[in-house]
Amino acid sequence: MAILEVNHIEKQFGHTKVLKDVSFSLDQGHALAIIGSSGSGKTTLLRCLNFLETPDKGEIIVKGERIYKAGETKMSDSELLQKRLHFGMVFQAFHLFPQYTALTNVTLAHKLSALKKPETKANRKEVFDKINARGLELLDQMGLADRAYHYPHQLSGGQQQRVAIARALALQPDILCFDEPTSALDPELTGEVLKVIRGLAEKKTTMIIVTHEMAFARDVADEIVFMDGGIIVEQGPARQVIENPQQERTKAFLSRYSEG
Amino acid sequence: MLWSVTVQLLGGLWTTFRIFIFTLLFSLPIGLVLGIASRSKFKLLRSILHIFIWIIRGTPLMLQLIIIFYGPGLWLGHNIWSGNEAGRITATVVAFTINYSCYFSVIFRGGIESVPVGQREAGEVLGLTKWEIFWNITLLQMIKRIVPPMSNEIITLVKDTSLARIIAAYELTFSGYSFMKSAGITWPLFYTGVFYLIFVGVLTILFNLIEKKLDYFK
Ligand SMILES: Nc1ncnc2c1ncn2[C@@H]1O[C@H](COP(=O)(O)OP(=O)(O)O)[C@@H](O)[C@H]1O
Ligand SMILES: [Mg+2]
Numbered sequence: 001m002a003i004l005e006v007n008h009i010e011k012q013f014g015h016t017k018v019l020k021d022v023s024f025s026l027d028q029g030h031a032l033a034i035i036g037s038s039g040s041g042k043t044t045l046l047r048c049l050n051f052l053e054t055p056d057k058g059e060i061i062v063k064g065e066r067i068y069k070a071g072e073t074k075m076s077d078s079e080l081l082q083k084r085l086h087f088g089m090v091f092q093a094f095h096l097f098p099q100y101t102a103l104t105n106v107t108l109a110h111k112l113s114a115l116k117k118p119e120t121k122a123n124r125k126e127v128f129d130k131i132n133a134r135g136l137e138l139l140d141q142m143g144l145a146d147r148a149y150h151y152p153h154q155l156s157g158g159q160q161q162r163v164a165i166a167r168a169l170a171l172q173p174d175i176l177c178f179d180e181p182t183s184a185l186d187p188e189l190t191g192e193v194l195k196v197i198r199g200l201a202e203k204k205t206t207m208i209i210v211t212h213e214m215a216f217a218r219d220v221a222d223e224i225v226f227m228d229g230g231i232i233v234e235q236g237p238a239r240q241v242i243e244n245p246q247q248e249r250t251k252a253f254l255s256r257y258s259e260g
Numbered sequence: 261m262l263w264s265v266t267v268q269l270l271g272g273l274w275t276t277f278r279i280f281i282f283t284l285l286f287s288l289p290i291g292l293v294l295g296i297a298s299r300s301k302f303k304l305l306r307s308i309l310h311i312f313i314w315i316i317r318g319t320p321l322m323l324q325l326i327i328i329f330y331g332p333g334l335w336l337g338h339n340i341w342s343g344n345e346a347g348r349i350t351a352t353v354v355a356f357t358i359n360y361s362c363y364f365s366v367i368f369r370g371g372i373e374s375v376p377v378g379q380r381e382a383g384e385v386l387g388l389t390k391w392e393i394f395w396n397i398t399l400l401q402m403i404k405r406i407v408p409p410m411s412n413e414i415i416t417l418v419k420d421t422s423l424a425r426i427i428a429a430y431e432l433t434f435s436g437y438s439f440m441k442s443a444g445i446t447w448p449l450f451y452t453g454v455f456y457l458i459f460v461g462v463l464t465i466l467f468n469l470i471e472k473k474l475d476y477f478k
Binding site: 050051052077081082084085087088089091093095096097098099108109112113151152153167168171 | 376378379381382383384385386387388389390392396397400401404476477478
């Protein structure tokens with residue numbers, strides 16, 4: 001069953017149409033890779049899903065519930081906050097909070113939302129201990145158990161990105177989005193991040209991964225979407241799109257990658 | 261002699277200190293509001309603020325002080341500042357507050373803009389409210405970046421208080437100068453300098469402490 005349906009999304013900045021009628025769906029437990037050259041609208045698409053941008057047209061349906069439809073009455077701030085939590089986001093440039101330790105980065109959102117519940121007041125320490133334990137577990141899962149109390153500037157890029165992944169996972173989103181998670185890393189550090197994402201795929205985490213790592217997309221994703229100029233040119237099973245692309249533009253794009 | 265000079269300088273220091281503290285008390289929050297407002301979506305508001313800030317930063321504080329103190333009396337026909345010491349200090353604080361709010365607003369705006377958008381967005385996708393993002397994420401990063409320019413400006417304020425002499429407020433410099441005028445001795449002027457150095461020294465130590473405290477992150 002499709003956990004996510006994206007229908008006819010369009011987005012325009014000024015006079016440039018960045019997304020033109022983008023539709024796709026994603027099944028629970030599947031990983032979808034989005035490939036395409038720079039400027040094709042991949043980041044904008046992820047930002048629309050996370051409500052960092054408002055699509056001009058189209059709708060977004062998660063678990064059968066339509067969480068967004070363009071042109072409908074504006075949602076309240078609290079509704080927006082709720083709907084956002086269907087998605088998690090891992091940014092290309094990590095965006096960890098520099099003033100907090102790795103553990104606090106992972107647990108901050110959870111703690112702030114716990115503080116809003118009246119029942120937290122009475123046994124705040126207990127609640128926070130639980131949240132911390134869960135945060136440590138996540139960091140351990142990312143291979144960072146010994147880095148929990150380090151600040152971001154004390155961590156390598158690969159470690160920072162793994163903290164960012166733990167932070168996104170902490171709120172247990174239905175769908176986890178990655179925007180070129182290894183593009184800001186030195187080549188020798190991409191492996192450790194890809195390994196973590198591969199592990200998540202093996203655990204059937206529902207994911208959308210924008211990436212330029214073609215071999216990784218082929219091996220880890222279930223489906224691949226190839227975008228060009230704001231439209232989806234081709235989509236299909238991962239292996240098929242990479243090894244046997246049907247569209248000329250996909251072939252041209254992939255051949256540029258295999259040469260490079 | 262030393263004793264009577266000290267007593268008189270301490271009196272001047274007290275006035276200097278009151279001008280300093282009240283100016284800070286008013287101009288820091290007003291500066292923050294102006295700094296936020298100068299990034300407003302409304303072009304008219306932005307333009308008005310930019311012009312106002314340009315005028316205030318582009319003209320001497322002493323000129324502004326003279327206009328604020330004498331202007332109302334000449335325009336309205338009666339002095340809105342009472343003629344006593346308190347009135348002079350009030351006028352000084354008003355002029356200084358207008359001036360320093362503008363300088364602080366520029367620093368605040370720079371601080372706000374220096375925090376990368378990605379920080380706010382990372383908070384948004386975690387479902388934090390605008391207020392939670394400001395309070396838990398942006399604020400400390402902003403403070404860290406504005407401490408050095410702020411401390412410069414605040415130390416300048418200490419020395420700018422001596423401008424109040426122009427409207428005959430008995431601040432520290434006025435006190436030191438009065439001995440030269442009345443008794444023809446100059447050493448109280450150097451002694452006055454020592455008072456300023458101690459004042460500024462204490463502030464410098466304080467700001468260094470804050471900077472050290474915020475050194476733990478980048
Ligand atoms: N906030 C924005 N304002 C104006 N143009 C934008 C904005 N964000 C992205 N764009 C433009 O939209 C196009 C697609 O960008 P993006 O989604 O970042 O592509 P990709 O992630 O595939 O490289 C680019 O031409 C980019 O310049
Ligand atoms: Mg991009």
